[in-house]
Amino acid sequence: MDLQKLVSDVYEIIDAQGNYDNLSDKEVYAPSIQVERRNVYFILHETQNKQTVKTLVVYEDRDDAKEFDAKDSIQDANKTLIIGDLNETNWHALAKRFAWIKPTSRHGYKYTFGLGDRLGNASNAHLRLFKGRGIVPVLAQQSIRELLLMNRTETDVLLDAGWSVFEEGYTDGWVDDGDHVKNPHEVDYAVKAGCTMITLDATEKIHNEVADFSDEELDAKYNALNKDLVDRFNETYLDKTFQISDDAAVHFSKRDLEESVLIFFGAVKYAIFIYHKFIVPYNLDFEISMDETIVPTTPANHYFFANELNREGITPETLAPKFYGEFQKAIDYIGDVKRFEDEYVVHEAIAEHFGYKLSIHSGSDKLSVYEIIGRLSKKHGWHVKTAGTNWLEALRVIAHVDPKFMVEMYKFAYENLDDVASFYVFNAQTDGKAPKPETINEGNVMTLLEGDDSRQVLHTMYGSLLNAQKSYEYVYRDKFFKILKENQDLYDKYLNIHIAEHLDLLQGLAKTKEEVQAKYEPKINE
Template sequence: MSLKVFKDHFGRGYEVYESSYRKKEGFSFFLVKGEEGKVLVISGEKVPEGVSFFKKHQMGGKTFFFCERNHENLEILRKYFPDLKPTRVGLKASFGTGDRLGITTPAHVRALRGSGLFPVFAQQSVRENERTGRTWRDVLDDATWGVFQEGYTEGFGADADHVKNPEDLVAAAKEGFSMFTIDPSDHVRNLSKLSEREKNEMFEEILKKERIDRIYLGKKYTVLGERLEFDEKNLRDAALVYYDAIAHVDMMYQILKEEISDFDFEVSVDETETPTSPLFHIFVVEELRRRGVEFTNLALRFIGEWEKGIDYKGDLGLFEKEIKMHAEISRMFEGYKISLHSGSDKFSVYPAFASATGGLFHVKTAGTSYLEAVKVISMVNPELFREIYRCALDHFEEDRKSYHISADLSKVPEVEKVKDEDLPGLFEDINVRQLIHVTYGSVLKDASLKERLFEALEQNEELFYETVAKHIKRHVDLLEG
């Protein structure tokens, strides 16, 4: 067996990821880690056509080709093993695991393997790519190498998240993403900033484009025994908030259909100040269906506060009542799931959310995996953590501007006064969590901090994987009930 021969001859110089081992058409493929980092090893009489390698060894009657983990070699791996290509999720209960570092997927696989949730291992937003300097290709390739490393063969999705413009949409489609989340928040109006006169005038402008009043006025719905009806005021308000946003979504959908034919399409109206009432939910679905937009997921703006990196702030009783209404509406119209954004660490709402939706849901996490990675740094390299902490403090006011958080820097501890053994405990503080959560871009743009952060995580790889997997598994277990 190629793996045994390799370990017998190279065991001292390389760590072998045994879970990655696969055979196909006379070739053996597996990952190892040595002084040159992680590399792909292929055993065979020759390498598959198109594969590039930087050295080869003949040992024990076997020839081993050492190949870089680059995009071109990964594309050939995908031809041999189609499960390394992302696929549609559809209406299965699903869970997204954003990875700002590009090295965390093995931990995500461990957390989700064997669960009832379909994983979306490659998930990143345009905003995150801009701050980390990564591309759609980087995101998908990094996740795929992680999937290969862990020997995961059950399928996964790839989500181009919070896309606002056609250029980013088309670029993600060309790289092979299977899911696209459209963020039309730039086209959503905030009703609280408008006077009644302004609302009426703006609604008249909409009616000049299209007489939607003739479609909706007087239309009635019954949801869990509650009667909902469009009247002049609530139709006006629904149209003001969502009409232009839905037009933008429609435009993006048509562009995407010209690029690819089979994909999951998510509509996100969660990053707004206006909570999505049940009637607003109905308006969005009716308008999307009327325009022929086929969508898999709908992310609503629920009541309460959904801040990054911490648990839900709000009345759980009211949320439970509301999510039951929204879930019933999704069943009434059929064909899509309710999506929960800013899903990281919202432990208190998961039981009600999962129960109400009955498995018709998608949950997104991202920053929480980065937080767990930095927590590992606090365990293994206290001084490096303190540098990261100080960098975060220096850049917090700028970095926080595009995130919904309430962290108060006057309440974060002075890191120099915290004992080494107490540093991991800082991640129980909601202000510290949000401080670290939103400043990832500034930390990763510091070349020295980035290099040492990655080095520390690589040297403590199992602890890193175990820590992240345990935290994500907490999410999964609650969602599975």
């Protein structure tokens, strides 16, 4: 690399005074350029073997530049120009200079959207789409299971997102979510890695079996609790109606109360413990997942959970009920949309009453309900979590560029679906409608990314596909990433179309699923 030429690039950048449209060196990635007095920082893009290789360039005072991990350097008067990798040391050095590249919490932000880039190369495209939208992106959002399946760490996720923020010059703020952490060890790991938000998955404290109790079993279990506790619950809730807005009220029958207590009070107590041990000391953004249940969250369940937190002076940033209908992975909402809207009104009123926003989990592709969520959400806004379908957009690239390879991947996914049967609930497990591998060929392989059942097969098998080995070598992973890196522009295009459909409906820029799909060119023909 010609360091003297890079010094000339620095002079040109300083002289340009912020207008970088006509820089002579097209390898300088203009959105990344930062000038502070006469210190200059940017990312260089070089093409090697059809892939973009990225290098950090720093030009600053000699003593200060020593904080960076330099691969090479050159002196220029009292300045030093260094080049370095996009690694952890260099990101932390930049973060000391530009606080906006560090993740923040969602406190005070009305609209937030989780993106959960599992592959580590989607954030640049997402940031270009989010500029000017008024929505805070949660770029880093990975569960422990996802980290294990992808052989990544929380630090990997933070750095992949953080470097994209610097590279795109995105100064509007972003969030790092330690997603679906279940125990103190996992929470501590996420916090120490730099997550600014915690999504507490209280699955192990939620007692789903109670939903199947008879009235007699429910009474016996409830009345076996400490008498003072039972008396307090009865006095507070039993046969009471809480008018929470002009349009919504919550009533507690005996069964409503007993189910709410026996299913959720353990989770409430656990959330209180996590709040005091981690959220307050580290000033974190707190989300609580109530949705790990076998039945939808009733208004009474939701009100009880929120009110018991409020009694302890706790207001989460977001809370995720299990909404009516099915939020299966990778496909649209399944259920009566009108009933979803009617029940969303009540859940939204509860959230507004207690001062937080609702969180919609498994939000990818739920185009039928986004307009409702956007229209009905009030003062505190909304939070939507998507993630895995970025992987399906990556597979769209594979199908477009190397359809034969895509056919091979689908065959493996279809034949090994039992690998993930215990992780997910999805129709492709049971209805037998997913196309058989022998019906898929290079001519029709793109249809796999359009059908619900084939999408679910591919979506849920990302870990098995990328970790499959033969003779100690990956079967698919290396070739998959090679194709993706060589076709990053196409991947970026698919990502933007995919997420723009979601955002336009949430923001009222389109009214129906059909309208938003018509707005963007059909992907299947590309």
